[in-house]
Amino acid sequence: MFTISVPASSANIGPGFDSAGVAVSRYLTLQVKESEEWQFTHTTNSIPSVRHYRDHYIYKVAKQVADWHDSPLTACHVTMDSEIPLARGLGSSASAIVAGIELANQLCELRLTEDQKLAYAVKIEGHPDNVAAALLGGFVVTVKMGEEASYKKLPAIQTDLVVYIPNFELKTEDARKVLPEEFLMKDAATASGVSNLMISALLTGDYELAGKMMESDLFHESYRAKLIPNYFDIRSEARKLGAFGTVISGAGPTMISFVPNGQGATIAEQMRTILPDYEVDALQLDEKGLQVKVDIPITEKD
Numbered sequence: 001m002f003t004i005s006v007p008a009s010s011a012n013i014g015p016g017f018d019s020a021g022v023a024v025s026r027y028l029t030l031q032v033k034e035s036e037e038w039q040f041t042h043t044t045n046s047i048p049s050v051r052h053y054r055d056h057y058i059y060k061v062a063k064q065v066a067d068w069h070d071s072p073l074t075a076c077h078v079t080m081d082s083e084i085p086l087a088r089g090l091g092s093s094a095s096a097i098v099a100g101i102e103l104a105n106q107l108c109e110l111r112l113t114e115d116q117k118l119a120y121a122v123k124i125e126g127h128p129d130n131v132a133a134a135l136l137g138g139f140v141v142t143v144k145m146g147e148e149a150s151y152k153k154l155p156a157i158q159t160d161l162v163v164y165i166p167n168f169e170l171k172t173e174d175a176r177k178v179l180p181e182e183f184l185m186k187d188a189a190t191a192s193g194v195s196n197l198m199i200s201a202l203l204t205g206d207y208e209l210a211g212k213m214m215e216s217d218l219f220h221e222s223y224r225a226k227l228i229p230n231y232f233d234i235r236s237e238a239r240k241l242g243a244f245g246t247v248i249s250g251a252g253p254t255m256i257s258f259v260p261n262g263q264g265a266t267i268a269e270q271m272r273t274i275l276p277d278y279e280v281d282a283l284q285l286d287e288k289g290l291q292v293k294v295d296i297p298i299t300e301k302d
């Protein structure tokens with residue numbers, strides 16, 4: 001019937017804490033086919049299996065959206081493939097939410113706009129930084145005030161990315177527990193100045209300055225550094241190899257470097273020798289976000 005593809009995402013980008021996010025070139029893919037009854041098949045074992053389709057997270061999201069529209073959700077067979085590791089700071093749950101919303105959108109013919117999809121995704125996820133990037137692609141700045149999320153996608157950022165994925169999980173709630181509950185006004189003003197300058201530098205193509213600001217975050221990086229082995233080594237080694245800036249991806253434990261265009265593969269290869277226990281991967285920013293490809297039925301020729 002159709003295929004849904006959603007990129008992974010990296011939230012925060014240092015000082016853009018709880019606000020900025022980028023879509024990155026690893027994907028969750030759902031192949032959806034007509035079926036008598038609901039069925040989920042996983043082609044990768046990184047996705048947890050469930051005993052009943054009703055317990056499947058993607059089904060739950062799709063059903064919730066269908067219910068909001070009082071629409072029945074037709075049964076189908078969903079084959080899922082994921083390149084996004086769980087609980088590593090690469091937005092696996094955000095991608096699943098966006099995929100579930102699109103599944104309902106297609107099956108119930110809801111014709112949701114991007115704004116409606118984002119509003120549903122924020123309602124389910126609670127915060128917009130990952131879901132906005134996964135939905136829209138590229139570098140997206142968001143803010144949630146009350147229940148409403150506003151967003152703006154930046155023009156394409158011309159850098160490669162390198163990710164350093166350790167082989168352990170870190171739950172966002174644990175990574176939030178180490179953050180201070182309060183922040184002095186003067187520190188908040190400096191911290192938001194750092195964030196503003198990072199965005200301005202990205203918009204004007206000054207990636208050196210943007211990288212410097214990424215590494216000058218005051219909101220969360222210094223508190224979370226202790227949860228992330230090799231945090232300082234990864235930053236300094238990547239910088240020696242030419243990275244503009246290296247930050248925690250989302251709430252961690254993955255870290256991500258913004259590196260000059262065309263140098264991702266070389267830098268990743270060298271970083272692999274320093275981090276043999278990590279999955280080090282050269283990625284791109286994904287500018288497309290959520291994609292749906294409707295299969296054209298093969299008809300017999302006369």
Ligand code: HSE
Pocket residue numbers: 011012017018019129130172175176250251
């Ligand atoms: N902005 C969130 C955090 C991302 O840093 O806690 C995790 O979903």
